[in-house]
Amino acid sequence: MAIYTCLDMIRDCRANRPEGWSYLVTTYVPVIRRLLAHYYANRWADAELIHRVLKALRNPQSPLFAAPGAGTEREFVAMLRQEVLRLVEADQPSGKAEVDLDLETLSSALEPFTVTEKQLVWFESMAYNAEATALLMNLEVSTVQKARDRAEEALRGALDRWRRGLMGDNGLALGRLALAGRTADCLSSKAYLEIIDGRITWARKKDYDFHVVRCWHCVDFFCRIRESDFALRQTRPLTAEEARPLCELLGLPAEKKSLWQRVLGG
Ligand SMILES: [Zn+2]
Known part of the structure; x- marks a missing residue:
């Protein structure tokens, strides 16, 4: 069985196929959480923030999935970081610096x-x-x-x-x-x-x-x-149990098997 990769996910999300969005949740929610904890520690009490970010990310027209797009997973995550920061700022902008630097x-x-x-x-x-x-x-x-x-x-x-x-x-x-x-x-x-x-x-x-x-x-x-x-x-994919509530939030069909079971053909 061929291994499903980040590039397959980008293609499927662009076509709005549920496989793509499920993979995004399972594999990249831990990365998104890490980014939010690093850049927005002051908003960590807002447990719904990641839900709002995820709902906004679930958009086939997102710049994240625009062609030609990322050619590697690392590039995708670098773009994901930009998009997560943009969405959090659209949700509620951070304050401006007291002294500007250009x-x-x-x-x-x-x-x-x-x-x-x-x-x-x-x-x-x-x-x-x-x-x-x-x-x-x-x-x-x-x-x-x-x-x-x-x-x-x-x-x-x-x-x-x-x-x-x-x-x-x-x-x-x-x-x-x-x-x-x-x-x-x-x-x-x-x-x-x-x-x-x-x-x-x-x-x-x-x-x-x-x-x-x-x-x-x-x-x-x-x-x-x-x-x-x-x-x-520094991150590992979510288990099927961890991913389920987030997939439900995005209206995705529940994964019956965990990512690892799928990769290993279990
Ligand atoms: Zn340059």
């Missing part, structure tokens, strides 16, 4: 930073502290902290109004700007994955770095793929 100011302040250092700083806009960022980047905490301290000093020098933690305060706005800032020179999804997986020659990496060091869109995408990798490693 990408132009950030670029000029962090001009001497390397591609890696820029990712260490960018993860702060995604609400990852130095310890979590060290895990995501497979580096020492002290390396992360050093890059962030330098970034704070550089921003303090570049801004008339400054306070510590501007990357985090402006995280949502910076993420939106970076997403909208795609250029003709931006890397293909295949290139991002090759770099992250270390399947690339030194010479080609140098060419890519030449672009990425100037491009927050690409820095953001790199960080989101790393976040997706991590989220997928």
Whole structure:
């Protein structure tokens, strides 16, 4: 029996077939919960939030399923993160930062930073502290902290109004700007994955770095793929019992067998 994958799910959700939506619930609700706990810990008491997000996600016209769409599971989860954040903000917008920071100011302040250092700083806009960022980047905490301290000093020098933690305060706005800032020179999804997986020659990496060091869109995408990798490693699919109430909520027929029983042909 062929194994049902994320790409089968995307095709089925696009066609509004129940198999696709059931797989989405079983496999990606744990990822969505993880994202909500990370980005919206302050709304965790709102138990219905995930229900509203799921109902809104169950839309074949969602940008999540638009063609050409994700070519790999990691890309899909990086897109899922964007869509979940967008839906939560549509549900109830977060407050604005007291001191604004835009990408132009950030670029000029962090001009001497390397591609890696820029990712260490960018993860702060995604609400990852130095310890979590060290895990995501497979580096020492002290390396992360050093890059962030330098970034704070550089921003303090570049801004008339400054306070510590501007990357985090402006995280949502910076993420939106970076997403909208795609250029003709931006890397293909295949290139991002090759770099992250270390399947690339030194010479080609140098060419890519030449672009990425100037491009927050690409820095953001790199960080989101790393976040997706991590989220997928840290979560396991729901059991049939756990998935059932959520499938009912979405009006889906109940799964008779768990995902693992299906995969194993049990
Ligand atoms: Zn780019």
